[in-house]
Amino acid sequence: MPAESHGVKLISMAFFVPDDTPMIWRGPMVHGAIMQFLRDVIWGDLDYLLVDLPPGTGDAQLSIAQLVPLTGAVIVTTPQEVALLDSKKGLAMFQKVHVPVLGIVENMSFFECPHCHEKTEIFSRGGGKAAAEKLGVSFLGEVPIDPAIREGGDTGMPIVVADPKSPQAQAFMNIAKTLAGHISVRNSNEIKLTIIQ
Numbered sequence: 001m002p003a004e005s006h007g008v009k010l011i012s013m014a015f016f017v018p019d020d021t022p023m024i025w026r027g028p029m030v031h032g033a034i035m036q037f038l039r040d041v042i043w044g045d046l047d048y049l050l051v052d053l054p055p056g057t058g059d060a061q062l063s064i065a066q067l068v069p070l071t072g073a074v075i076v077t078t079p080q081e082v083a084l085l086d087s088k089k090g091l092a093m094f095q096k097v098h099v100p101v102l103g104i105v106e107n108m109s110f111f112e113c114p115h116c117h118e119k120t121e122i123f124s125r126g127g128g129k130a131a132a133e134k135l136g137v138s139f140l141g142e143v144p145i146d147p148a149i150r151e152g153g154d155t156g157m158p159i160v161v162a163d164p165k166s167p168q169a170q171a172f173m174n175i176a177k178t179l180a181g182h183i184s185v186r187n188s189n190e191i192k193l194t195i196i197q
C-alpha cells in the first residue's frame with residue numbers, strides 16, 4: 001500500500017532503506033525496483049502518476065521509458081548554464097526513446113527578500129525559458145527558491161495546502177494547470193487518432 005497524504009499517494013525507495021544507507025545499485029536492480037513500484041503497489045484509480053527520477057540520463061530514465069507507455073517527460077532545471085546543459089541532454093534522451101517532452105520547469109529562479117521584497121537571481125534567471133524556446137518545447141513556469149517551500153517540505157505541509165494564495169503556491173498551481181492542459185490536449189488528440197483509424 002502506498003503512503004497517502006493530502007490526496008497524494010506515494011511510494012519511495014527511501015521507505016525501505018535506513019536513513020544513513022546510500023542506494024548503490026546497478027542497472028538491473030534499478031529496473032527491478034521500478035517494475036515493482038509500477039506493478040505491485042496497490043495504486044487504485046489515479047488521475048496522474050508522476051515519477052520523480054534522479055537527474056541525468058541513466059538507468060532509471062531508460063527503464064521507465066521501456067517499461068510503460070509514458071504520456072510525456074517534464075524537465076526540471078535550475079537556470080545556470082551548467083545545469084541547462086544536463087537538461088538538454090535529458091531532453092534529447094527522451095526524444096531518442098520516443099517519449100514526448102511536455103515542457104521545462106525552471107526551479108530556484110529567484111529569491112525574494114522577505115523584508116524589502118527585492119528579487120535576487122541567485123543562479124541567474126530565464127535560462128529555462130530560453131532553453132525551452134530554443135529546443136521548441138513548452139515553458140511550464142518558474143519556482144522561486146524560498147524558505148517557506150522548504151519548510152513545507154520538511155514538515156509535510158506543502159505550501160499549496162498551508163498557504164494556497166501565496167505567490168510560491170501560485171507558482172506550483174500555475175505549472176500544474178499548464179501541464180494538465182498539455183496532457184489533456186495530447187490525450188484528446190490520441191483519442192481522435194484512434195477514432196480515425
Ligand SMILES: [Zn+2]
Pocket residue numbers: 113114115116117118
Ligand atoms: Zn531585503
